[in-house]
Amino acid sequence: MTNPEDQAWTIKRLLEWTTDYFQKVDADTPRLEAEVLLAEALGCQRIELYTQFDQVPDAEPVAKYRDWVKRRAAGEPVAYIVGHREFYSLRFTVDSSVLIPRPETEHLVIAAIEACQQVDDRPIRILDVGTGSGCVAVALAKHVESVKIGAIDLSSDAIAVAQQNIDQHEVGDRVKCFTGDLLQALPAGSQPVHLIVSNPPYIGLKEQGTVDANVDQFExxxxxxxxxxxxxxxERLIVQSVDMLLPRGVLIFETSPIIMDACLNLVNVCSEFASCDVVKDYSGHRRVVIARKI
Ligand SMILES: C[S@@+](CC[C@H](N)C(=O)[O-])C[C@H]1O[C@@H](n2cnc3c(N)ncnc32)[C@H](O)[C@@H]1O
Structure with missing residues (x-):
């Protein structure tokens, strides 16, 4: 970020320079990412940048911003740099031990909220398998009254992040974390549940070459x-869910359109599931499976 013309580095100029630079390094959304990084470095809202266009920020936040711009240009996702991402209109802390919450996963939350509306028992017992940042579990705890949610992850580092988000959103009385492999993470004798939700890992290793290089490298x-x-x-989740779901319990999971047919076959060979629906995402791709137990 040299300044050959010796002009002041106003907010406007910083944003224009960075947008141009991000365009050259093929960032996804150059202007937006520049604004998010600068607002975070200055400790203000994005909208406030527009009311301070001609101001020259202090050297310290600009040095931080410059470091972040370099990290972003090297491919690191903005959410990891600033340490948070919005999901279902809630802010979640993230670090490199968790997946950055994706907009398509909001369909999983919507389907789960709708399924909760069909349940008469209280509290509604839910498991979120592969909770990562805890975004699904926390969003459900915030939007459904009288729930008890078990948030499970194989990664203890992910569980630490989920716990931070549970605490930040003050839903610790409704969401408890468990570390371990799928439903085996639960203590022996755990009560069966009304709903199991999951956004599991679902990219095939044989597709790895087609995955965005920054996703593959950083997530x-x-x-x-x-x-x-x-x-x-x-496949393991479907099999294990059968014993953990109450009669008429529902398994809702996110998957990829590439393996959607394979996933539907896996549900259909399980005679304990009575019916199966598919929800499309914002791009029209088949994304979420809703399997209802007999
Ligand atoms: C696609 S991420 C989803 C994270 C979060 N629920 C979300 O939607 O953003 C999948 C999560 O499943 C966890 N995971 C992978 N294998 C697992 C297993 N066998 N048992 C439990 N969790 C697992 C990963 O650590 C990761 O946090």
């Missing part, structure tokens, strides 16, 4: 890859 492999075809974790 945890354990959160992304579900064996050769992407179905390994989902």
């Amino acid at each position: 945890p492999a354990m959160a992304l890859y579900g064996g050769d075809d992407g179905t390994d974790v989902i």
Whole structure:
């Protein structure tokens, strides 16, 4: 960020320079990312940048911003740099041990909220398998009254982040964390549940070459890859869910359109499931499976 013309580095100029630089390094959304980083470095809202366009920020936040711009240009996602991401209109702390929450996962939350509306028992017992940042569990705890949610992850580092988000959103009385492999993470004798929700790892290792290089490099492999075809974790989850769901309980999981047919076959060969629906995402891709137990 040299300044050959010796002009002041106003907010406007910083944003224009960075947007141009991010365009050259193929960032996804150059202007937006520049604004998010600068607002975070200055400790203000994005909108406030526009009311201070001609101001020259102090050297210290600008040095921090310059470091962040370099990290972003090297491919690191903005959410990891600033340490948070919005999901379902809630702010979640993230670090490199958890998947960055994606907009398509909001369909999983919407489907789960709708399924909760069909349950008469209280409290509604839910498991969120592969909780990562805890975004799904926390969003459900915030939007459904009288729930008890078990948030499970194989990664203890992810569980530490989930716990931070549970605490920040003050839902610790409704969401408890468990570390371990799928439903085996639960203590022996755990009560069966009304709902199991999951955004499991579902990219096939054989698709790894097609995955965005920055996703592959920066996001945890354990959160992304579900064996050769992407179905390994989902297959085990479907089988284990049968015993943990109450009669008429519902398993709702996110998957990829690439393996959607394989996932539907895995549900259909399980005679304990009575019916199965599919929800499309914002791009029209088949994304979420809703399987209802007999
Ligand atoms: C795609 S991420 C989803 C994270 C979060 N629920 C979200 O939607 O942003 C999948 C999560 O499943 C966890 N995971 C992978 N294999 C697992 C297993 N066998 N048992 C429990 N969790 C697992 C990963 O650590 C990761 O946090």
